[in-house]
Amino acid sequence: MDDDHRLAVEPAAALAAARRRAVRDGDRQIDTAHLLHSLLEQDPQVRGAFDGGPQLARLLGYLVQRSIGYGLRWQGAVEDSGTLPVVTAVEGFSPLAGAALEDACLRAAGRGGALVRGVDLLAAIVADPQARAVEVLTRAAVDVHELRARIEHGFEEHEARAGRGEGAY
Structure with a gap:
């Protein structure tokens, strides 16, 4: 999936970084926390979805803790909410992360x-x-x-318009 032609540059880079992070951390699969961490590092638009610098700093600090202890309780356990059919799994990804990749492709197709x-x-x-x-x-x-609401309501469109002086939605 890392070389999937459906992905823009930033999410493709984030997937590659998530794979490296999972291997480095000794995890069997890439999970949604690996993806989140890598997206925050790779994609300025993703960082823009959050409420500013202090929130991002706190979030990144928490994600870094994963590799030094917080995430140890996740090692050896598969990330799965139990609501997804097993057939949606993408090789190398937890069931939830694989389903998220497929859902992201559907969002783009939309x-x-x-x-x-x-x-x-x-x-x-x-x-x-x-x-x-x-x-x-x-x-x-x-x-x-x-x-979720900020993403669904197109925060990036609002910020682009504000940057051009067009005001609110």
């Missing part, structure tokens, strides 16, 4: 065949409340419902 953006993948990985990414976000005091 825009008329556009490439998958990082925010598509972000929206997909935070859609399941059982995802490790959602647990990390919650522990870092990110309001996941507000994050």
Whole structure:
């Protein structure tokens, strides 16, 4: 999936980084927390979905803790909410992360065949409340419902218009 032609540059780079992170951490599969961490590092548009510098700093600090102890309880356990059919699994990814990749592709297709953006993948990985990414976000005091709403309501369009002086929606 790392070389999937449906992915824009940033999510493709994030997938490659997530794979390296999972291997380095000794995890058997890439999970949604690996994807979240890598998206935050690779994609400025994903960072823009969050509520500024302090929230991002807190979130990145929490994600770094994963490799030094916090995530150890996840090692050897498969990330799965139990709501997904096993056949949706993408090789090398947890069932939730694989389903998120597929959902991100569907989101992009809904825009008329556009490439998958990082925010598509972000929206997909935070859609399941059982995802490790959602647990990390919650522990870092990110309001996941507000994050989902910002993504769904096109925060990047609003910010682009504001930058051009066009005001609110």
